[in-house]
Amino acid sequence: MKKILSTMAVLAVIGSAVPAHAADKKLVLPFAGALADNGAKERLGDSIAFYYGAQKTPKVLEKRGSDQTSQKTNAFSKTDTAVCxxxxxxxxxxxxxxxxxxxxxxxxxxxxxxxNVTYSSETDFECHVGNIVGGVALKGDFVRLADGKK
Structure with a gap:
């Protein structure tokens, strides 16, 4: 019983030495790299055109709303770039x-x-990676363009 209690005490001391908060690394990575990975270009196809930051677009005929998304993925045993x-x-x-x-x-x-802190770029996106989870939050405006293709 004494051995169990001393083991529990050692584990409690070790556990209290570990920081209570997870790491949160901010990375800024190029869109081009992300679009070249995981079959992204094929999976996104060309039915919807995407314009980053202040990229010039064809004439906007109609705005259909705005929205945002925050997507997370498991970061365990993956490189930060792969997670992002x-x-x-x-x-x-x-x-x-x-x-x-x-x-x-x-x-x-x-x-x-x-x-809810905006980072706008025509070439890069922001990603945050912790010890267990990484994520990307994006927002954009949905429109009908005169020419929907880039």
């Missing part, structure tokens, strides 16, 4: 699905929106 690319694809698929639901042919002004 997977979460990015999940977020893009969510935006694509919403665009289709509202009858849009494009999502424009796509920006990162982690904890």
């Amino acid at each position: 690319h997977w979460a990015f694809l999940s977020a893009m698929l969510a935006l694509q699905k919403r665009a289709q639901e509202v009858g849009a042919n494009a999502v424009i002004n796509i920006t990162s929106n982690y904890k």
Whole structure:
């Protein structure tokens, strides 16, 4: 019994030494890299056009709303880049699905929106990775463009 109690005491001391909060690393990665991974281009197809940050678009005929998505993925035993690319694809698929639901042919002004803090870029997105989970939050505007193709 004494051995069990001393083992429990040692474990309690070790457990209290571990920080209570998870790591939260901010990464800024290129859209191009994420779109080249996990079959992203094929999975997204070309039925909905995507425009990042302030990229120039064809004439907007009609705005169909705005929305945001926050997608998480398991970070255990994966590289930060792999986690971010997977979460990015999940977020893009969510935006694509919403665009289709509202009858849009494009999502424009796509920006990162982690904890409601906007990061806008025509080339990069923001991702946050912790010890267990990583995530990407995006927002965008759903529109009908005069020419839905890039």
